[in-house]
Amino acid sequence: xxxxxxxxxxxxxxxxxxxxxxxxxxxxxxxxxxxxxxxxxxxxxxxxxxxxxxxxxxxxxxxxxxxxxxxxxxxxxxxxxxxxxxxxxxxxxxxxxxxxxxxxxxxxxxxxxxxxxxxxxxxxxxxxxxxxxxxxxxxxxxxxxxxxxxxxxxxxxxxxxxxxxxxxxxxxxxxxxxxxxxxxxxxxxxxxxxxxxxxxxxxxxxxxxxxxxxxxxxxxxxxxxxxxxxxxxxxxxxxxxxxxxxxxxxxxxxxxxxxxxxxxxxxxxxxxxxxxxxxxxxxxxxxxxxxxxxxxxxxxxxxxxxxxxxxxxxxxxxxxxxxxxxxxxxxx
Ligand code: BTN
Numbered sequence: 001x002x003x004x005x006x007x008x009x010x011x012x013x014x015x016x017x018x019x020x021x022x023x024x025x026x027x028x029x030x031x032x033x034x035x036x037x038x039x040x041x042x043x044x045x046x047x048x049x050x051x052x053x054x055x056x057x058x059x060x061x062x063x064x065x066x067x068x069x070x071x072x073x074x075x076x077x078x079x080x081x082x083x084x085x086x087x088x089x090x091x092x093x094x095x096x097x098x099x100x101x102x103x104x105x106x107x108x109x110x111x112x113x114x115x116x117x118x119x120x121x122x123x124x125x126x127x128x129x130x131x132x133x134x135x136x137x138x139x140x141x142x143x144x145x146x147x148x149x150x151x152x153x154x155x156x157x158x159x160x161x162x163x164x165x166x167x168x169x170x171x172x173x174x175x176x177x178x179x180x181x182x183x184x185x186x187x188x189x190x191x192x193x194x195x196x197x198x199x200x201x202x203x204x205x206x207x208x209x210x211x212x213x214x215x216x217x218x219x220x221x222x223x224x225x226x227x228x229x230x231x232x233x234x235x236x237x238x239x240x241x242x243x244x245x246x247x248x249x250x251x252x253x254x255x256x257x258x259x260x261x262x263x264x265x266x267x268x269x270x271x272x273x274x275x276x277x278x279x280x281x282x283x284x285x286x287x288x289x290x291x292x293x294x295x296x297x298x299x300x301x302x303x304x305x306x307x308x309x310x311x312x313x314x315x316x317x318x319x320x321x322x323x324x325x326x327x328x329x330x331x332x
Contacts, residue, residue, distance in 0.1 A: 019055035045223020073252035084117035093145035094215040137226035159270035159308025181282035193235035287331040
């Protein structure tokens with residue numbers, strides 16, 4: 001998104017009307033140029049009214065992300081997390097932290113401290129699992145990543161992405177979202193449609209502590225236009241709960257809950273998350289097909305085991321499956 005469009009949106013998000021002339025003066029552009037930027041914003045799904053003699057206003061108020069608001073909410077809980085970094089636009093919040101991590105290993109002074117979160121209003125190259133794109137339009141949804149260090153190392157990381165899913169599902173349930181489900185390993189569903197996803201990227205060597213970036217994308221109020229690139233049934237929070245969602249509060253609550261869960265997971269493993277996962281398991285006791293490259297496995301899903309592997313029953317025998325390249329589908 002163009003800097004001038006971000007400026008206009010930030011100005012309108014303060015509420016009330018703003019004339020094309022005033023915006024033009026602030027941006028040193030003509031009223032006609034302001035009109036073109038407003039048109040582009042509308043095309044991105046942002047509903048802007050124009051009233052002759054008064055100017056532009058947002059049809060629905062938009063509360064932008066704010067590092068101070070997120071940090072203030074986090075401080076209400078006992079957390080050691082640093083103030084999050086908030087960007088208007090970024091390629092990918094996961095990519096940003098991974099690049100800083102790379103700098104950590106090449107410079108004497110670490111440029112990133114564990115617990116650092118990064119959020120953005122928009123991602124130009126938001127990515128999902130298995131090389132997919134993640135629809136990331138401006139100010140519509142929540143996109144964030146958290147840098148963490150796992151003392152238990154790569155070998156201890158099994159089950160971690162399920163833990164993140166459990167945290168997101170519990171936080172959404174506490175917010176009042178009903179029927180939250182987790183699709184193994186970590187897709188968030190509501191009423192059978194995808195609401196969000198998790199991308200955990202690990203950096204490290206076997207036998208040592210490892211660095212990881214936990215990325216979370218949640219659809220909050222997805223514009224129809226941006227949703228055209230989504231190739232599966234989807235939903236957003238504005239569809240599934242009636243009260244408005246403050247993304248700053250939601251981000252803070254998720255980060256605090258994630259910090260607690262990651263500490264617990266690093267110390268004691270997947271154990272206590274096993275039961276918590278079961279509260280949300282989308283495919284428990286349902287017929288499923290697993291895809292692993294060209295290979296297909298069909299059977300009945302029997303939940304997950306004590307390390308987070310997916311259990312599938314075939315001909316009376318239950319086999320655990322684990323791995324980033326596996327995808328699961330339900331069968332009717
Ligand atoms: C998936 O379901 O495929 C995972 C989607 C993960 C998307 C989030 S949005 C924030 C973070 N940055 C990214 O580029 N991806 C993750």
